[in-house]
Amino acid sequence: MSHFIDLKMAVAGGKRIDTIRLTQELLAAGSQPQEIVDQSLVPGMALVGEQFRCNEIFVPEMLVAARAMKEALKLLEPLLVSAGIKPKYTVVIGTVQGDLHDIGKNLVSMMWKGANFAVVDLGTNVTPERYVAAAREHGAHIVGLSALLTTTMPAMREAVRLLKAANLPNLKVMVGGAPITQAFADEIGADGYSDDAGGAVNVALKLVGEAA
Amino acid sequence: MSRAYLLQLAATNLRMPIGADIVLHRHSDPAAILLDGPRLGEVIAETAVTFGTPLAFPLMDLRLEKAWLLTLLGVSAADVDTHHFAEDPGADAVTRLSAALAASPPPPRVAANLAALRHVVKNTPLYPVGMSIGPFSLATKLLADPIMPVYLAGSGATAAEEPEVALVERALELALTIVLHSIRLQLDVGAKAVFIAEPAANQVFFSPKQLATGTDIFERYALAPNRAIARLLESHGADLLFHCCGDITDGMLKDFCSLHPALLSLGSSRRLWEDATLVPKDIVLYGNLPSKRFYSDQLTPPDAVKVMADELEEKMRATGHPFILGTECDTLHVEGCGHIICNKLHRMLNLIPLLPTP
Numbered sequence: 113m114s115h116f117i118d119l120k121m122a123v124a125g126g127k128r129i130d131t132i133r134l135t136q137e138l139l140a141a142g143s144q145p146q147e148i149v150d151q152s153l154v155p156g157m158a159l160v161g162e163q164f165r166c167n168e169i170f171v172p173e174m175l176v177a178a179r180a181m182k183e184a185l186k187l188l189e190p191l192l193v194s195a196g197i198k199p200k201y202t203v204v205i206g207t208v209q210g211d212l213h214d215i216g217k218n219l220v221s222m223m224w225k226g227a228n229f230a231v232v233d234l235g236t237n238v239t240p241e242r243y244v245a246a247a248r249e250h251g252a253h254i255v256g257l258s259a260l261l262t263t264t265m266p267a268m269r270e271a272v273r274l275l276k277a278a279n280l281p282n283l284k285v286m287v288g289g290a291p292i293t294q295a296f297a298d299e300i301g302a303d304g305y306s307d308d309a310g311g312a313v314n315v316a317l318k319l320v321g322e323a324a
Numbered sequence: 325m326s327r328a329y330l331l332q333l334a335a336t337n338l339r340m341p342i343g344a345d346i347v348l349h350r351h352s353d354p355a356a357i358l359l360d361g362p363r364l365g366e367v368i369a370e371t372a373v374t375f376g377t378p379l380a381f382p383l384m385d386l387r388l389e390k391a392w393l394l395t396l397l398g399v400s401a402a403d404v405d406t407h408h409f410a411e412d413p414g415a416d417a418v419t420r421l422s423a424a425l426a427a428s429p430p431p432p433r434v435a436a437n438l439a440a441l442r443h444v445v446k447n448t449p450l451y452p453v454g455m456s457i458g459p460f461s462l463a464t465k466l467l468a469d470p471i472m473p474v475y476l477a478g479s480g481a482t483a484a485e486e487p488e489v490a491l492v493e494r495a496l497e498l499a500l501t502i503v504l505h506s507i508r509l510q511l512d513v514g515a516k517a518v519f520i521a522e523p524a525a526n527q528v529f530f531s532p533k534q535l536a537t538g539t540d541i542f543e544r545y546a547l548a549p550n551r552a553i554a555r556l557l558e559s560h561g562a563d564l565l566f567h568c569c570g571d572i573t574d575g576m577l578k579d580f581c582s583l584h585p586a587l588l589s590l591g592s593s594r595r596l597w598e599d600a601t602l603v604p605k606d607i608v609l610y611g612n613l614p615s616k617r618f619y620s621d622q623l624t625p626p627d628a629v630k631v632m633a634d635e636l637e638e639k640m641r642a643t644g645h646p647f648i649l650g651t652e653c654d655t656l657h658v659e660g661c662g663h664i665i666c667n668k669l670h671r672m673l674n675l676i677p678l679l680p681t682p
Contacts, residue, residue: 168533169531169533170527170528170531170532170533171471171527171528171529171531172471172472172474172475172478172528172529172530172531172534173475173531173533173534175469175471175472175475176472176475179472212405212406215471215528218469236406261656262616262617262618262619262656262658263656263657263658263659265619265620265658265661266658266659266660266661290616291616291617291619293617293623295620295622295623296620296622296623299620299622299623
């Protein structure tokens with residue numbers, strides 16, 4: 113048990129070398145990959161999200177933690193895939209058309225991966241049609257739209273409109289980014305909004321009906 | 325510019341948005357104007373007259389320097405927006421960039437900006453202000469992940485130890501090279517002040533937790549390049565107008581003040597009346613209405629803008645600190661929302677007679 117906690121804290125602390133070592137030790141000791149994800153990685157990133165919301169850490173520390181988590185996932189994902197285990201929920205994310213900013217999107221993407229979502233990252237400057245196509249192709253449960261520029265707000269509105277019009281089963285739409293507010297999210301018909309990457313996990317979990 | 329002129333303007337309770345983009349898009353052919361220096365100069369002059377200010381503020385397009393830099397280093401025009409260096413391009417890249425800057429004219433958009441500035445100087449009584457992205461903010465645009473190398477460097481990693489640190493430091497070198505060149509060109513055509521936009525010099529890129537450990541990373545990466553700019557401007561008798569609309573700490577604010585700008589422009593997350601206690605009285609504070617949310621009347625009702633403006637002005641007057649009321653950043657045109665934004669800019673304004681320039 114303590115190894116799971118040690119790994120959780122190594123991830124949360126952004127200790128890459130320790131994360132790799134502890135993951136390897138847990139695997140060598142017979143722990144199942146999914147168990148490691150559920151007992152260490154997910155709680156580790158949840159802790160990171162909480163610390164960020166409380167202003168105990170900031171974006172750089174979140175990124176360092178996410179980087180450590182990625183190292184653990186590099187070891188675990190092949191094992192999970194070969195065992196036929198995949199995340200329960202799929203999310204598609206991208207920065208809206210006309211916008212090339214990706215820091216916020218990348219952070220949310222990492223936090224979602226840390227919460228054991230399968231993440232399909234479309235990159236930046238994503239047209240509304242591409243969001244719809246990707247959501248359909250991957251059977252997405254959530255599509256996340258990110259924007260930093262006020263000039264791309266119309267593109268976000270159009271993307272939400274198209275996604276809703278596509279009537280894809282169980283699909284929810286989340287929005288976020290510096291100029292976005294809850295009021296704007298409501299105005300354009302988005303199902304969820306988060307004002308930071310840490311909160312994006314909780315919103316996503318609520319949207320898929322999981323306790324957050 | 326003499327600092328005293330800005331202080332004098334502040335004493336008149338001047339209100340002015342940074343709004344050239346809004347006025348540009350009132351014209352039927354904004355794309356053509358952006359490539360036509362004299363016409364662009366007319367738009368800048370029109371902006372000043374529209375908003376009742378003697379300061380000719382140019383358009384804020386923070387993509388120009390990246391495109392210019394990468395084109396000179398051989399990246400195709402189609403790729404400049406999305407191109408990031410995967411590794412340190414080497415000291416040779418800086419040499420090549422410097423040589424290319426000396427040997428070739430600026431690209432069309434930059435040339436038009438220079439011609440616009442020249443037009444304002446020659447044909448109007450307005451005070452000509454130049455503009456550039458700041459070197460740190462430009463450097464962040466040259467990397468896919470700029471935050472991690474800054475953090476690593478702040479933790480003590482050196483360029484010799486960490487390729488990412490080597491990359492970000494080279495990016496800073498390249499960025500400073502082109503920004504200084506751009507500023508020199510603007511000074512040569514008559515700019516009396518230059519507005520340096522450093523939106524990335526904020527707590528997203530520099531962790532306050534890390535800064536509290538005593539690292540000098542903010543000085544090395546955010547301030548030192550801008551000190552070089554401040555020295556250049558001072559040597560030409562021009563003023564530094566410094567802008568950062570990102571979320572910053574009080575420590576970062578004080579550090580910006582150490583650049584001794586004539587004007588400090590801050591984002592809407594700051595409470596300027598509290599910042600006034602941290603900023604020397606010979607630095608005019610500018611800002612900081614939340615103009616990034618002016619595109620929607622539901623988000624920001626028009627009447628709320630006047631209330632915000634009046635309240636901010638009253639609070640700042642109570643501090644006695646020199647202040648020009650304005651927007652937190654360039655007020656960009658948003659397709660379909662131009663009239664909504666304009667309406668708010670007019671609500672925030674308290675038009676006064678134009679002052680003659682010194």
